[in-house]
Amino acid sequence: MDLFEYQGKQYFSRFGIAVSPGDVADTVEEAVAVAERVGYPVVVKAQVKVGGRGKAGGVKLADNIDEVRLHAGNILGLDIKGHVVHRLWIERSSDIAKEYYASFTLDRPNKMHLGMLSAQGGVEIEVVAEENPDAIAFLSIDPVRGLDLGTARRWVADAELDEVAREQTAELLVKLYDCYTTGDCDLAEINPLILTPDNKVHALDAKVTLDENASFRHPEWEEFRATETEDPREKMAKEKGLNYIGLDGTVGIIANGAGLAMSTLDVVNQVGGSAANFLDIGGGANADVMASALEVINSDPKVKVIFVNIFGGITRVDEVAKGVLEALKRVTISSPIVLRLDGTNAVEGRAILAPHLNEKLITEPTMLDAARRAVAFANA
């Protein structure tokens, strides 16, 4: 789960990481109230989960109440790369002497945590990595041992941060690592981490991705979940407990297992079609799950055909077939359905469906045949 900047900053604050004083605002009047409270000049920042806000006019400096009104009014409702701004973060503007970069993430190949620190912040770290890789000090951290202050001190020296910033940054990095681990982040990134002219170090931005697998030990994440703006199809799927990702094509996909679902997308693509979604119904493909899946896909106006790709393992295909028939009794599906049923009890499953087959309910023996048939419908 990606957090908005303001949520990331609030999350950082819990771990003692310094951020600019500020607050959220959903209306112009709220923006004015926050600005009056924190003191001018303030920065009015659009809260969207997409990069390039500044260039799109979503970040403005305001020196007085009239400017706050003007900018807040302009930014609220602004469409930034398809993301409409519903919320602002208003914070006290900071004078900047230097911009640094700091982050922690998992280094998958090495099964260690990876810290990245650079004296060249404020630009995308990918660009720094490409153009001037020596400007990034990488630190591999054993998850069992963690990061201590001594190591952080050597690290800030390696990164050649300004002398006056080193001790404060080392302390901040230990806190950021604590936020990353105790806070169960997939990514905790500060860009830029700034040094002010009066030699203070603090986080001017916050990019935090939380590991949803750790939700069970973070009841406080509920507030972040409430603000998640998403595709209406994805919202409906989530409410029904389905693992769904909306895409732009015309072939609706239902498969069991993440790998098979991904593979189904690929095969549809190979035979000239495009998938409308990724949907993994997991192991228990009973009537309830199948009905929910069909309902979500049916709600997508772009879908012209539904491809159900099931490989029975523990899930028995005869149960899936019963589930499909039961689901069709409950939901009226406008698009034709092409099924490929294989694996445990496939013969029994196909026999259950046989009397019900018609021009809008079709079975095919293999994944490839079924994909071709579905794509033929979609492109007709």
Next chain:
Amino acid sequence: MSIFVDENTKVIVQGLTGGQGKFHGLRNRDYGTKIVGGVTPGKGGTDVDGIPVFNTVKEAVEATGATASFVSVPPKFAADAIMEAAAGGIKFIVCITEGIPAHDEAIVFNRLVEEFPGVRLLGPNCPGIISPGKCNIGITSGDIALAGGPVGIVSRSGTLTYQALHELSQQGIGQTTCVGIGGDPVPGTNFIDCLAAFEADPETKAVMMIGEIGGSEEERAAEWIKHNMTKPVVSYVAGVTAPPGRKMGHAGAIISGSKGTAQAKMDALREAGVHVCLNPTEAGQKMVEIVKAL
């Protein structure tokens, strides 16, 4: 032969008294696997369908001589269960639990390396391992596997593993061992571990490798294959059409920027001399051709 397990492997099930643990543990026993005990704290002295239950792994190992464990416990208890297995004397741990926090996995992996270097963890979030006719630990349906070799299978995905088994079994091609390494970001056992074991196993004549988007394990495997593998490898990588930045079901299946794409993985594998196929059926057919020509 088989890799990691065989007909003599004695297995305990951590979580045998739970719904999933009981269901799969009994299925594994019905398949012929030597399921010798279960572990559930507080339920020692009871039994599940005749299988004795112990309070701790240590007690179970002392009483039964088990060397392998099947971990089927909820995500919040999984890290502790794996460490208890290692400390209790288990050498091969299969963890099917889905949804373990990445930080827990990272700590478990590194603690095993440091404290129990002789222990192998398979998973988490994997379908398990099956050596047809000998041993089945996990959730794979034994019906779709065929004993007798000569193909070894290693896969990051569950259902695609079943698909691969099915494609081969239908054509009368058996498997030595089929290993599901799982789709999480920190797998205990990786492609290279399995490829090396298959390379060393005289009965395995060819290997099917099923990858997916995310991470760089396939690229690393390709590098290893190029320098070490003498046996033919057929590969399929799922997720060619996956959009960047979205987790496709598995926590590990996410494309970050230009890294982790299916195309990059396929290119690396092809360059290493692997037969790269575009869908599971094509991979099955290619393997049939290779086996018939052996």
